[in-house]
Amino acid sequence: MKTKQDTLYVGSLAKGLRLLRAFDEAHTELSLTELAQRSDLDKSATQRLANTLHIEGMLEKDPDTRRFRPSHAWLQMAYAYYWSDPLVGQAMPKLIDLSQDLGETVNLTELSGDHIVYVSRLPCKRTYFAATVIGRRLPALSTSAGRAMLATFPEPDRNAAVESWPIKRFTPSTTTDRDKIRGSIARAARDGFAISTGQMILNEIGVATPIIGHDGRAYAAVQCSVSAHTWTRETIIRDILPKLQDTANAISPSFQGHRGSARPDH
Amino acid sequence: MKTKQDTLYVGSLAKGLRLLRAFDEAHTELSLTELAQRSDLDKSATQRLANTLHIEGMLEKDPDTRRFRPSHAWLQMAYAYYWSDPLVGQAMPKLIDLSQDLGETVNLTELSGDHIVYVSRLPCKRTYFAATVIGRRLPALSTSAGRAMLATFPEPDRNAAVESWPIKRFTPSTTTDRDKIRGSIARAARDGFAISTGQMILNEIGVATPIIGHDGRAYAAVQCSVSAHTWTRETIIRDILPKLQDTANAISPSFQGHRGSARPDH
DNA sequence: ACGCATGTATCATATTATAATACACGACAT
DNA sequence: ATGTCGTGTATTATAATATGATACATGCGT
Numbered sequence: 001m002k003t004k005q006d007t008l009y010v011g012s013l014a015k016g017l018r019l020l021r022a023f024d025e026a027h028t029e030l031s032l033t034e035l036a037q038r039s040d041l042d043k044s045a046t047q048r049l050a051n052t053l054h055i056e057g058m059l060e061k062d063p064d065t066r067r068f069r070p071s072h073a074w075l076q077m078a079y080a081y082y083w084s085d086p087l088v089g090q091a092m093p094k095l096i097d098l099s100q101d102l103g104e105t106v107n108l109t110e111l112s113g114d115h116i117v118y119v120s121r122l123p124c125k126r127t128y129f130a131a132t133v134i135g136r137r138l139p140a141l142s143t144s145a146g147r148a149m150l151a152t153f154p155e156p157d158r159n160a161a162v163e164s165w166p167i168k169r170f171t172p173s174t175t176t177d178r179d180k181i182r183g184s185i186a187r188a189a190r191d192g193f194a195i196s197t198g199q200m201i202l203n204e205i206g207v208a209t210p211i212i213g214h215d216g217r218a219y220a221a222v223q224c225s226v227s228a229h230t231w232t233r234e235t236i237i238r239d240i241l242p243k244l245q246d247t248a249n250a251i252s253p254s255f256q257g258h259r260g261s262a263r264p265d266h
Numbered sequence: 267m268k269t270k271q272d273t274l275y276v277g278s279l280a281k282g283l284r285l286l287r288a289f290d291e292a293h294t295e296l297s298l299t300e301l302a303q304r305s306d307l308d309k310s311a312t313q314r315l316a317n318t319l320h321i322e323g324m325l326e327k328d329p330d331t332r333r334f335r336p337s338h339a340w341l342q343m344a345y346a347y348y349w350s351d352p353l354v355g356q357a358m359p360k361l362i363d364l365s366q367d368l369g370e371t372v373n374l375t376e377l378s379g380d381h382i383v384y385v386s387r388l389p390c391k392r393t394y395f396a397a398t399v400i401g402r403r404l405p406a407l408s409t410s411a412g413r414a415m416l417a418t419f420p421e422p423d424r425n426a427a428v429e430s431w432p433i434k435r436f437t438p439s440t441t442t443d444r445d446k447i448r449g450s451i452a453r454a455a456r457d458g459f460a461i462s463t464g465q466m467i468l469n470e471i472g473v474a475t476p477i478i479g480h481d482g483r484a485y486a487a488v489q490c491s492v493s494a495h496t497w498t499r500e501t502i503i504r505d506i507l508p509k510l511q512d513t514a515n516a517i518s519p520s521f522q523g524h525r526g527s528a529r530p531d532h
Numbered sequence: 533a534c535g536c537a538t539g540t541a542t543c544a545t546a547t548t549a550t551a552a553t554a555c556a557c558g559a560c561a562t
Numbered sequence: 563a564t565g566t567c568g569t570g571t572a573t574t575a576t577a578a579t580a581t582g583a584t585a586c587a588t589g590c591g592t
């Protein structure tokens with residue numbers, strides 16, 4: 001759009017990234033023309049860029065169907081990420097203990113702009129695979145983890161987020177009323193944890209506790225997803241919450257600072 | 267091997283990818299000059315490309331230290347990968363059951379050229395975090411999973427691999443003798459599973475069973491890593507192996523075909 | 533056999549990325 | 563203070579590079 005502005009901006013690289021972003025849960029393998037459509041590039045550009053990505057091992061190409069797919073290199077990216085994120089190394093052993101102790105699925109999530117990202121996931125009970133895979137992004141306001149984190153922010157920031165951050169309706173019971181969300185976050189600020197019901201999946205309850213950073217704010221949270229068939233708000237608070245909080249608290253002190261999410265603001 | 271390759275090769279994109287590849291377990295955050303050195307690009311190119319990657323959200327930049335790091339987008343790549351890999355969706359529920367049943371760490375690995383890649387990982391016991399993170403690549407010949415897969419290949423292919431594929435010494439007890447490896451694979455071909463001891467980490471035993479594809483070959487394996495302090499070859503074969511095999515067999519029939527790993531051969 | 537959609541290859545053109553340069557800032561040493 | 567070094571940043575003129583229109587090839591359906 002405004003590629004013109006900067007001589008420090010390499011358009012070809014950016015276009016190549018657009019090809020990569022064309023793949024998601026609904027588009028797992030793409031033909032050349034689909035790729036072109038989804039990344040809004042003309043056929044020639046797509047051809048050249050996709051070919052380059054293929055040669056460089058970022059895209060696999062089925063010799064028969066001629067369709068492209070993410071390669072194993074995409075997993076290596078996650079590998080590199082894990083090492084680069086100081087929180088992951090600190091948290092993993094404790095999260096493993098927690099999941100063994102609880103016998104329920106435990107997740108580590110981080111704030112990423114106005115979304116949360118599932119950074120690590122320890123599935124225990126059989127659960128919807130789809131629900132939370134590593135790397136999934138969800139609107140922070142619609143998740144227990146996001147609310148637990150936001151609850152640690154000063155009130156002005158909190159309110160600004162509640163007003164402007166995106167919300168997406170996943171189930172009929174997803175909360176879209178921002179006032180209710182504000183209330184939920186206020187309660188989380190008071191209690192130190194957040195619980196949400198059926199926001200993403202029906203009959204799914206999420207409970208999250210914040211991992212507080214050096215500045216008193218949380219940019220990460222420990223989250224636990226359980227079935228509403230076997231758990232209630234009360235039993236969760238009684239049996240899960242204490243251990244969840246212990247884990248989050250055990251991670252917090254050993255974790256100082258958070259990854260600057262600054263974007264260029266030219 | 268310069269641009270002369272083709273007019274279908276976009277050098278700028280390839281260079282950008284080299285920047286991404288500069289990050290690994292030993293290089294978790296890089297300054298501009300480090301980035302330039304590691305990707306073998308001059309300062310100007312690095313500046314432009316890194317800036318582009320930053321603007322596009324692929325690299326975070328610490329405003330103070332000016333150093334770059336992988337962003338959350340790197341996790342999203344793994345997310346997209348998971349959806350694109352037909353094996354993952356099939357295997358996950360069964361792997362979860364298995365890990366719950368065994369109470370030991372279970373991994374799903376795939377063959378990627380002459381390496382194996384950890385595609386999914388379900389940690390149970392506290393274990394070295396470093397050992398196996400998602401996305402890690404290891405020389406196939408040095409791993410139980412790699413040998414279990416190779417064992418399903420016709421003998422000529424097997425031998426060619428044993429001769430030419432790379433080996434890396436990780437511990438004093440890593441097997442570097444290719445004849446011994448050939449023997450290990452031959453045994454795996456006979457038994458239908460592979461066991462290796464102390465290849466990656468001392469006092470660590472790996473056992474793997476192949477996930478057989480449509481052509482009788484395995485491009486994936488279910489693997490289990492346990493401590494030599496609590497397990498022996500015999501107890502593993504008695505208590506772990508049957509369940510491991512059941513799981514691999516349960517995945518195999520529902521999984522037809524494998525992702526073509528064809529590279530361009532111009 | 534035909535049209536249509538898709539993947540592939542080619543090539544002249546100028547848009548685009550390039551790499552040399554100069555500037556700014558902080559660290560450290562004398 | 564004053565110097566040098568190592569950085570990160572910004573600005574150019576230059577031509578090399580990516581571009582996209584085009585033509586060719588291939589398969590699929592009717």
